[in-house]
Structures are given as C-alpha cells and as structure tokens.
Amino acid sequence: MEQLEVDLGERSYPIHIGPGLLAEPGHFGQALRGRQVLIVTNSTVGPLYRQRLRTTLREVTCFNPARQEREALEVDAVELPDGEAYKTLDHLDPIFTRLLERGFDRSATIVALGGGVVGDMAGFAAACYQRGIDFIQVPTTLLAQVDSSVGGKTGVNHRLGKNMIGAFHQPQAVVIDTDTLATLDERQFAAGLAEVIKYGVIGDADLFAWLEAHMGALVDREPAALTTAIRRSCEAKAAIVAADEREGGQRALLNLGHTFGHAIETGIGYGRWLHGEAVAAGILMAADLARRLGWLSDDEVHRIEALTVRAGLPTRAPADLSRERFLELMRVDKKAQAGEIRLVLPTTIGNATVTADYDPDALAATLDEHHALPARLGPRG
Amino acid sequence: MEQLEVDLGERSYPIHIGPGLLAEPGHFGQALRGRQVLIVTNSTVGPLYRQRLRTTLREVTCFNPARQEREALEVDAVELPDGEAYKTLDHLDPIFTRLLERGFDRSATIVALGGGVVGDMAGFAAACYQRGIDFIQVPTTLLAQVDSSVGGKTGVNHRLGKNMIGAFHQPQAVVIDTDTLATLDERQFAAGLAEVIKYGVIGDADLFAWLEAHMGALVDREPAALTTAIRRSCEAKAAIVAADEREGGQRALLNLGHTFGHAIETGIGYGRWLHGEAVAAGILMAADLARRLGWLSDDEVHRIEALTVRAGLPTRAPADLSRERFLELMRVDKKAQAGEIRLVLPTTIGNATVTADYDPDALAATLDEHHALPARLGPRG
Numbered sequence: 001m002e003q004l005e006v007d008l009g010e011r012s013y014p015i016h017i018g019p020g021l022l023a024e025p026g027h028f029g030q031a032l033r034g035r036q037v038l039i040v041t042n043s044t045v046g047p048l049y050r051q052r053l054r055t056t057l058r059e060v061t062c063f064n065p066a067r068q069e070r071e072a073l074e075v076d077a078v079e080l081p082d083g084e085a086y087k088t089l090d091h092l093d094p095i096f097t098r099l100l101e102r103g104f105d106r107s108a109t110i111v112a113l114g115g116g117v118v119g120d121m122a123g124f125a126a127a128c129y130q131r132g133i134d135f136i137q138v139p140t141t142l143l144a145q146v147d148s149s150v151g152g153k154t155g156v157n158h159r160l161g162k163n164m165i166g167a168f169h170q171p172q173a174v175v176i177d178t179d180t181l182a183t184l185d186e187r188q189f190a191a192g193l194a195e196v197i198k199y200g201v202i203g204d205a206d207l208f209a210w211l212e213a214h215m216g217a218l219v220d221r222e223p224a225a226l227t228t229a230i231r232r233s234c235e236a237k238a239a240i241v242a243a244d245e246r247e248g249g250q251r252a253l254l255n256l257g258h259t260f261g262h263a264i265e266t267g268i269g270y271g272r273w274l275h276g277e278a279v280a281a282g283i284l285m286a287a288d289l290a291r292r293l294g295w296l297s298d299d300e301v302h303r304i305e306a307l308t309v310r311a312g313l314p315t316r317a318p319a320d321l322s323r324e325r326f327l328e329l330m331r332v333d334k335k336a337q338a339g340e341i342r343l344v345l346p347t348t349i350g351n352a353t354v355t356a357d358y359d360p361d362a363l364a365a366t367l368d369e370h371h372a373l374p375a376r377l378g379p380r381g
Numbered sequence: 382m383e384q385l386e387v388d389l390g391e392r393s394y395p396i397h398i399g400p401g402l403l404a405e406p407g408h409f410g411q412a413l414r415g416r417q418v419l420i421v422t423n424s425t426v427g428p429l430y431r432q433r434l435r436t437t438l439r440e441v442t443c444f445n446p447a448r449q450e451r452e453a454l455e456v457d458a459v460e461l462p463d464g465e466a467y468k469t470l471d472h473l474d475p476i477f478t479r480l481l482e483r484g485f486d487r488s489a490t491i492v493a494l495g496g497g498v499v500g501d502m503a504g505f506a507a508a509c510y511q512r513g514i515d516f517i518q519v520p521t522t523l524l525a526q527v528d529s530s531v532g533g534k535t536g537v538n539h540r541l542g543k544n545m546i547g548a549f550h551q552p553q554a555v556v557i558d559t560d561t562l563a564t565l566d567e568r569q570f571a572a573g574l575a576e577v578i579k580y581g582v583i584g585d586a587d588l589f590a591w592l593e594a595h596m597g598a599l600v601d602r603e604p605a606a607l608t609t610a611i612r613r614s615c616e617a618k619a620a621i622v623a624a625d626e627r628e629g630g631q632r633a634l635l636n637l638g639h640t641f642g643h644a645i646e647t648g649i650g651y652g653r654w655l656h657g658e659a660v661a662a663g664i665l666m667a668a669d670l671a672r673r674l675g676w677l678s679d680d681e682v683h684r685i686e687a688l689t690v691r692a693g694l695p696t697r698a699p700a701d702l703s704r705e706r707f708l709e710l711m712r713v714d715k716k717a718q719a720g721e722i723r724l725v726l727p728t729t730i731g732n733a734t735v736t737a738d739y740d741p742d743a744l745a746a747t748l749d750e751h752h753a754l755p756a757r758l759g760p761r762g
Binding site: 090093130160164246 | 481510539721
C-alpha cells in the first residue's frame with residue numbers, strides 16, 4: 001500500500017492507494033469524526049461494492065463522549081442513478097432527504113463510493129448539508145482515482161454549462177482500492193488514462209516517457225503498473241493543489257484539454273462521450289493549436305497522439321460540432337474572463353501555460369480541422 | 382452615515398448604515414472587483430427599489446485591464462417570487478440561468494436587494510456559482526438589516542428542515558439604506574425587532590434597557606432610533622461573527638429562540654409565520670424554560686414578554702403544534718448532536734448559554750404550556 005499527503009494546512013488529508021483497501025477498516029476509522037455515515041453510491045457501483053464497504057464499516061467504532069464508550073457506526077446508503085446526465089442540483093435531493101430523515105447532524109460523514117460523478121455530487125452535498133459536513137472519497141474508476149477525488153472540487157452541472165454550480169470542499173481522506181478497477185469497463189478505463197497522459201504533458205516529461213514504455217501494461221491492467229500510474233498522478237495533482245488550492249494560477253494547468261473537452265460534452269449532450277474521452281480529444285486540440293503557434297513540434301504532437309491512440313482514446317472532436325458552436329460553448333467556460341477564451345496550451349511535452357494571448361485564426365483552424373474530420377478512433381460505446 | 386467593519390482577516394468587510402445609501406455609488410464602486418453585476422431581488426422589493434439601484438450603478442465604472450480604460454458596468458436583474466416558501470434549491474435556478482445566459486464569469490458580483498430570503502438565496506447562489514463569486518448585501522427589511530445580511534450564512538430550506546442546505550460565504554459589503562424601511566409592512570417590521578430584542582437578551586443588558594426606553598420611538602420608525610438600533614445590532618453581530626465565523630461556540634448564542642422558532646416555522650408550514658415572529662415566540666419559550674430551571678426570575682421573563690408585546694410580536698407558539706411534534710422538529714435542528722436537543726437559554730437578561738444539560742421535564746412543561754394556550758398576540762396577517 002502507498003500513502004501520500006495532500007498538504008493544505010488544517011485541511012490536509014491522506015491518500016491511501018493499494019489493493020483490497022475497501023476491506024480495511026483502519027483508514028476509515030482514522031478519518032471519521034462522528035458515528036453517522038451515509039454512503040453515497042450509484043446503481044452500477046452500489047451492487048458491486050456497497051456491501052463490502054458496509055461490512056468493513058461494521059468493524060469501525062467511534063467514541064461517544066456522552067456515554068463515555070465506543071459505539072458502532074450508524075450507516076445508511078443512498079444510490080444515485082448512474083451517469084453524467086444525472087449530475088444536477090435536482091438529483092442531490094435524495095442525499096439531503098436521507099440525511100434529514102435519519103436525523104444526521106453536523107458530525108455526520110458522507111462516503112462517496114463511485115466514479116467522478118458520485119464524488120462530485122456527494123462532495124457537494126457534504127459541502128452544503130448544514131453548511132458543511134465531512135466526506136471521504138472512495139473512487140472506483142481510474143478517472144476518479146487519478147483526478148477528481150483529489151483536490152476538493154465538488155459540484156454539479158447546469159444545462160447551460162458543466163460544473164457551473166459547486167464548492168471547494170476537501171475530503172477527510174481518499175481511499176483508493178485498486179481492485180475496483182477489475183470491474184471497470186474498457187471505455188471508462190481508457191477515459192481515466194486521458195488524465196494520466198495529461199499529467200505527463202503539463203508537468204512531467206519523465207512520466208510521459210514512462211507511459212510510452214508502459215502503456216501496454218496499463219491497458220492490460222497490470223497491478224504494479226496501475227499502482228505506479230495512480231501514485232504518480234496523485235502526486236502531481238496533490239503538489240499542484242497544495243500550491244494553489246482555489247485555482248488562482250498553477251492549478252489551472254490541470255485543465256489542459258478541458259475547455260475543448262467541456263465544449264464537446266455540453267455540445268453533444270452530457271453522457272454521450274465520457275469526460276475523459278472528451279478531454280483526450282481536447283488535449284489533442286490544444287496540442288494542435290500549440291503546434292500552429294510554433295510551440296510544439298510535429299514530433300511532439302505525434303507522440304501525444306500515438307500515446308492517446310494506444311490508450312484507446314479518441315483524438316478528434318465529434319464531427320457534428322461546428323466551429324461557431326465550439327466557440328460559443330468555450331466562452332461560458334469557468335476560465336473565461338469577460339468573454340475571452342483562456343486556454344491551457346502545452347509549450348513542450350512536460351510544460352504548459354495558461355493564456356488568452358494566441359492568434360484567433362490558429363484556434364479557428366484547429367476547430368475546423370478537428371471537427372470536420374471523422375473521428376479516427378471515436379468512443380467504442 | 383455610520384460605518385462598521387466585520388473583522389474577518391482577508392474576508393473583512395464594511396457595513397454602511399444610513400438614509401439614502403441606495404442612491405450613493407461610492408460604496409458599491411469600492412466593493413466591486415469586476416464589471417458584471419447581477420441584482421437579485423424579489424417581486425415585492427424589485428418594483429420599489431430596483432430602478433433606483435440600477436441608476437446608481439450606472440454611475441459606477443470599473444477598470445478593464447485588457448483595454449486599459451474604465452468602463453461602465455454590465456448590470457442585469459433577476460426577480461424571485463416573494464416569500465420563505467420559495468427559498469428552495471429549485472428556485473435558485475433562475476439566478477444560475479441568468480448568470481450563464483449572460484456569460485457572467487468568476488469576476489461577476491451578485492447584489493442581493495431584499496429581505497433575508499433574498500439575501501440567503503442570492504448569497505448561496507454566489508457561493509456556488511463557478512464555486513464562488515462575490516456578492517453585496519443590500520438588505521431592505523429590518524430583520525435582514527440587523528441580522529441575516531451580516532455574517533455570511535447563506536442557504537435554502539429543505540422540506541424537512543429550515544436552512545439545511547447552504548454555505549458560509551461572506552459578502553464584500555453590506556449597504557443598509559434605512560429609507561427602505563418606510564415601505565416595510567408592520568408585521569415585517571415587528572419581525573425585525575425580535576432579533577434586536579435577542580441581542581439585548583443574549584449579551585447586552587444596556588441595549589435591552591435602551592429598547593425598553595425607546596420601543597415607542599422604534600415602532601414609530603423614528604430615524605434616529607432606527608439608526609441606533611440597527612448600528613448596535615450590527616455591532617453585536619459583527620463582534621460575535623468575528624470571534625466565531627463558523628459557529629464553533631459563541632456564534633451559537635445568536636440562535637436564541639431559533640430552535641423553537643424553526644420548529645414553529647417548519648411545523649405550520651413555511652411562510653405562515655414570519656421568521657422573526659417565530660423567533661419572538663421562541664425567545665419567550667427559551668425564557669420560560671430558563672425560568673423553570675431557576676435561571677431567569679419571573680420579573681426578567683415578564684420584562685422580555687412586555688417588550689415583545691410592545692414590539693407587536695407573538696409571545697406564544699401556534700396552538701396546533703403538539704409537544705411531540707415540537708420535539709421531533711427540534712431534533713433535526715442543525716445544533717442537535719446525535720439526537721440531543723441543544724438549546725440557547727438566557728441565564729439573565731444580557732447573558733445566555735448553549736446547553737443540552739437541562740431537565741427534559743422542564744422542556745416538556747414549556748412546550749405544553751406554550752402550545753396549549755391560544756396566542757395572546759399572534760401575527761396580525
């Protein structure tokens with residue numbers, strides 16, 4: 001098992017990574033401050049892992065100062081429908097209702113068991129319930145394990161924009177059981193690899209080279225390769241989050257491919273492409289624009305594209321999104337300022353910058369080229 | 382004009398109090414960090430004051446670093462339906478929709494123009510939009526001016542509990558134009574006085590005595606008396622908030638009468654009694670319980686009751702709420718811990734404590750006596 005720390009002063013928390021962690025009560029016991037626990041999961045992950053987690057939590061006890069003795073936890077669970085399409089304000093209601101029906105108070109903890117959507121929704125519900133209660137991330141998809149479970153960004157989508165409603169709310173702990181990846185379908189798995197590739201491109205040329213050497217092992221889900229990829233990704237994310245918790249500067253680099261990607265997800269309707277698939281195409285669009293600006297060489301773009309293809313990810317945006325629609329959607333991105341589209345662009349493999357200072361014609365050319373071509377390797381679902 | 386400061390380090394902000402402030406651009410200009418402004422108001426206050434505020438904001442300019450010049454603000458407005466019954470997650474949607482339709486970004490500011498419901502909803506929308514944008518409180522009811530606009534508590538109700546979903550989000554400024562009280566109806570005005578009385582009971586025997594001497598002038602809305610009552614209330618609240626921003630201890634004292642009051646509001650259905658009316662009855666219930674515990678003298682209880690009656694406020698809970706229903710509703714209060722009902726109780730006029738250590742039979746007697754009697758001075762609406 002590996003353990004990292006996200007260093008945020010009073011809000012610091014550990015990330016535990018390893019096989020079988022869902023069955024180990026210790027990490028949960030350390031992170032709990034009260035005895036009321038609500039597991040929030042979804043209709044896909046719940047049937048697979050909810051019972052295992054409940055069994056583990058049955059071994060955890062909590063000190064009750066009123067009775068001066070240790071007591072068993074009070075555990076309940078809520079299952080959300082599975083999918084990005086349900087990541088809305090409305091669909092938080094079952095979480096709030098259950099917390100209130102059970103009389104859960106400010107000392108209660110939410111445990112988010114699932115992928116990025118579950119983590120974002122459960123985390124946001126924790127941020128808002130009684131103006132903030134604790135939560136623990138138990139990510140079960142590769143994407144959530146390497147990205148969304150770390151860093152405290154929580155929230156839901158609005159029909160006019162993705163992740164537009166939310167809060168910064170750090171978890172008490174992140175518990176990553178790598179065994180849960182065994183049940184992840186291929187598209188979901190590949191989607192997670194998009195974010196791993198991202199860490200290489202924005203800040204870690206060594207990780208990028210390691211990925212070029214080990215993409216085969218990763219796609220085969222070899223345990224050692226998985227643990228390394230997850231640990232290095234979490235390290236990269238933790239370092240950036242510690243330096244810039246609320247996205248004043250450096251943290252924005254994590255959005256490489258995301259402004260293009262969000263436009264894709266919104267433009268074709270949430271849930272048709274997975275977030276990681278849209279990000280993969282977005283990274284290639286950012287790389288293409290960087291090439292047009294003279295920052296990336298043709299060779300570097302080809303290396304990124306080749307790695308993306310080997311990961312089983314799309315490298316082109318869907319054919320039915322026009323340049324005009326793309327620009328419109330990109331302007332409502334959270335990074336936009338006064339209508340100006342700020343983009344994360346790689347300057348080389350292992351370095352990136354946030355800028356609104358680029359030739360708009362180059363962006364137009366990227367959008368035209370990437371939307372007009374039929375996807376060479378689109379999502380397989 | 383008077384000015385106070387809420388001292389919260391980086392999150393400190395000024396409170397401006399005085400007649401005619403809606404027409405003065407200076408305070409708004411100082412508080413704005415960007416040029417996009419969304420006024421959130423309701424269908425009662427909007428028609429009265431929205432245009433005046435827009436005219437004032439037309440005089441404010443904002444420096445645009447991209448163009449290196451000062452520009453006029455971009456101002457829009459959203460009108461919510463008036464009433465506590467609409468203070469729900471659903472009813473935030475028009476705010477988010479307008480912000481997104483206008484392409485408002487993270488530098489945008491929400492201006493909450495209205496009473497406590499508008500301030501709580503607009504503030505919560507500001508807390509959540511793109512994970513947090515600025516907002517300015519422009520409270521137009523006495524209750525909002527002396528209480529809810531100061532301190533950063535924002536949120537909405539859930540059908541199972543009041544203010545159960547929300548965030549701590551401090552405003553950039555509070556602008557209190559005392560002229561707006563001229564259009565406030567009598568019930569709303571009296572409801573505000575309940576919170577002023579509360580500050581006297583929990584921490585300021587001098588203020589309580591001042592109120593006994595000046596309640597006539599306040600009820601007549603004499604400007605000098607109003608300004609004094611608002612300033613002293615804001616000072617009391619600002620001091621408590623500065624000492625305890627997130628309600629670890631002292632801040633809980635502000636909830637005198639609120640656990641009983643919330644039970645009343647929820648029990649009879651939001652909107653039938655005003656918040657301040659429910660709090661007034663709740664303060665008397667807390668005083669009655671404190672008397673039964675031997676903390677308050679009969680004379681002190683009578684002084685509180687007499688002042689409450691003079692303010693035109695109810696002193697008894699509605700007749701149709703049983704003891705059992707009261708206890709059930711009080712157990713979901715945010716201050717409850719593991720089902721235990723924690724209450725703020727006065728120990729004398731000018732002092733109060735938060736405790737769960739009281740004789741449950743005394744609470745039962747208070748609930749029986751206060752629900753069984755017909756209200757001697759119920760809300761007049």
